[in-house]
Amino acid sequence: MFSIDSHHITASSTAEAAEQLKSQLVSNDCQFVIGFCEAALLKALPGELNLTSPCLFTSSCLGSSNEQQLSLQQHSISMLQFKDKAGFYGVASSQASTDVRSAAAQTLLNAMEKSGRGHLSPQLIWCFQTPGQEEQVLLGIQDIVGTKVPVFGGSSADNTIEGQWGLHDGSKRLSHGFIIAVLYPSVPVLGYFGSGYELTGRSGTVTKVSGRKLQEIDGQPAVDVINTWRTQLGHPMLEDGNVLAASTMTPIARLKSSSDIPLLLLSHPAMASNGCLDLFSEVHPGETLHLASGSTRQLLERGPQVIRTARDIAKLRGMLSLEGAIIIFCGGCMLAIQNAMAEVQAAMAAELPDLPFIMGFTFGEQGTFSDGESRHGNLMISCTLFGGDRET
Template identity: 35%
Template structure:
């Protein structure tokens, strides 16, 4: 088994993809799976066609990333295309996209069944699912996958992103492309797989009950306008007169929900406040339910820089007993965190490379992260890191 990556920063789509393919071909032959992460300015149709011609027997999955990509070659700010390829003679892989007017739950069910069919392993549970959906309904998508496969199959992934949250995200496989839908890949690799999903934030202890919610907007916390409660936690005065983005200021102060406990210590999934609404609500990048308790979480710039390496260290520790050197891996890093520490992303790349033992990896910057917690729960969250590592037997 071999894993290899390549990267190109040429501005023209045809030059960038040709360069990336040429570099990849020097490292790996006849890959069965090719993942593609790219900036929004590239022509996804041209990328798709070029990759089909270069790798006619490979399953392909492409997803746009926010303002750059990270690989084992380092952090690449702005424009670029990264390829990640796996050559596994006895393994199998299948990719699929479903983009219809159906409910996200049903699209996810169809996508995972089609991907399994494309893998040639019908009736067999995959070892891993890599999920890339367009933002907005990730919780329902996870439920749809679990409806078909149960809860034992780990899901890792990240929601497609663009540069400025304007809806310019893109997804494609070797079969089709979309700007609204569910894309995923099922893995049946001939090696050990390990994974990890963490936030790196700590609770402040301050919390409130969601007393009114609509979609992804929290309208009230403890029967008060949500922004009033949130700003009181931060020691600020709320202003409900106009809608305003709070993405940047809230990236170190997200809202958390307890998922489970390990040794009596809770672990959380995060929801990133996106903007204030006219009625004093808070719009999120994740869905919360009425009656849930939300905790004010806190993070620091230093934690955002170092935690990616720690998450990979955690994934490297299989069953907390046997540490192996990875052949390669995939890391999902939140775009909101990346933007907060963009001036220090070269340090983030250093920590990830060290944790990966310099093995090839790719890391897009996404608008929501999916992973499986230590307790076995697949979940969608924000401001989080998800990682999967592949180990030679």
């Protein structure tokens, strides 16, 4: 019998919350645990949680949510506990490495070995990582299982974008690195990955880039080109310095489908300096970049819309019942509509009636588009649904 339980913990101190978490984890027999912690609380968790089941936690911007409660600017934890004695789960982690891709490949193999399924490809791979290495982690995973195994996850976040994020694999905390989980549940699972933004009709080609520093578009300084597009659409120009807030509604996008419904993979500009833009994800020479546009209304509506789409796909695939969900919601988008997040959480809960779920607010999102390939982006949202073994 497959089931999922969600738990949401809030406390007045990190020590109290950590004690509640330990008590909850020890008192429940389960096969897999996944959760989101407010950043300061994750740092306060004991190094060893004394668990017998595979476990992974990441820090989440300001807080987290389950189906019953949203906590922001509080010491909080949201987690799912999977009871699935017919399923198989494995978790492995890696700390700082000079060769992230190779380390990710080996970490995935370690997780697969720990699952008890050997080198059989999992139904789903989940990854949490600290920001800056997401593309290399994905490449390492795909070196082992190819590009058709869905990979979902999120990048660790903190409350002030100062690098105070972290991870926990049940036996140790990591301030830098990644955790990979392999899931072979006894029930169907699917995920949906989307943006909720639109194209503006402004685009150009990457002509110079170094890592995540976008230097030129169409042979011109990247900031100059972006500012030309912005002013044409009535937006103020980006000034040198932190541009995260200023660019949340007008990120850069790459078009990943030429169908009637475009699949937009977003990149969030972080800093502008000397004509260059530092991004939270990689772009490459020769790629076409678009200026995308969002609105407060779109950010308010996209969570429920993503869940509805995921549920529609589940029905088409014959998932007769649902048992729970994991939702990744970009931390930058959450900050842009922070005062309305209680309304958003309630609308999402209404789309998943009586179903347990958790939602975290990340500084990077990983997921699989409808073309079957998994990617890393920014300002994205995902919903991963777990089916049931009974008909509703």
